Amino acid sequence: MRRLLLLRHAKTERAEPGERDRDRKLMARGRIDAPIIGAYMARHRLIPDLALVSPATRALETWQLVATALGKTPRMVEDERIYNSGTDGLGELIRETDDARALLVVGHNPGLHDLARQLIGSGDVEARESLYEKLPTSGLVVIDLAFDDWSKLHDGAGRLERFISPRLIGAASD
Numbered sequence: 686m687r688r689l690l691l692l693r694h695a696k697t698e699r700a701e702p703g704e705r706d707r708d709r710k711l712m713a714r715g716r717i718d719a720p721i722i723g724a725y726m727a728r729h730r731l732i733p734d735l736a737l738v739s740p741a742t743r744a745l746e747t748w749q750l751v752a753t754a755l756g757k758t759p760r761m762v763e764d765e766r767i768y769n770s771g772t773d774g775l776g777e778l779i780r781e782t783d784d785a786r787a788l789l790v791v792g793h794n795p796g797l798h799d800l801a802r803q804l805i806g807s808g809d810v811e812a813r814e815s816l817y818e819k820l821p822t823s824g825l826v827v828i829d830l831a832f833d834d835w836s837k838l839h840d841g842a843g844r845l846e847r848f849i850s851p852r853l854i855g856a857a858s859d
Contacts (some may be wrong), residue, residue: 686836689779689804689843690726690733690789691797694747695719707741707768711750718823718851719747721814724753731827733759733789737778739767741793747823759789764846767792771802782835794820800825804838808845816848823850824850 697717698742700706711719712720729849734757738748746825749825752758767790771859775796782788790797805828828843 687830688787689828692791694743696822697743711746719750720754721851723751733787735785736789738791742767804843805845806841814850
């Protein structure tokens, strides 16, 4: 069995005039939310063997804050292909992975959101409906796959194990 974790970067400031999109940094809320997701991942043993991270500043900052909360920092590879990638590119990147049972991809919408919707064929109906509507910033999607080789990744192969965000974590603790 393989486990795929998809994490959208945390809340980001708007681009300043002349600033490249990939250089946008996390805003205060993003710097609060990312460690919340990291702590949740640690508490629920959702620790990846490998993290593939977009080179965009906001994705790298998100990963650094999440990784700090995990305790033992997993191996990380910054991969240019994640930035601005759609489902085909992300799927190919995942299929190329060979040495991780649990894989985390830290990136962007619409690619991550579309990929999650494309891969999930079963799982909690309410969570699936919620995810289909939106993958918010700092949103984490956990997909279990009933095979042991990433090259077998295909549409509808996954079971949504959980979908969580800082807002949902806060609502559950109220």
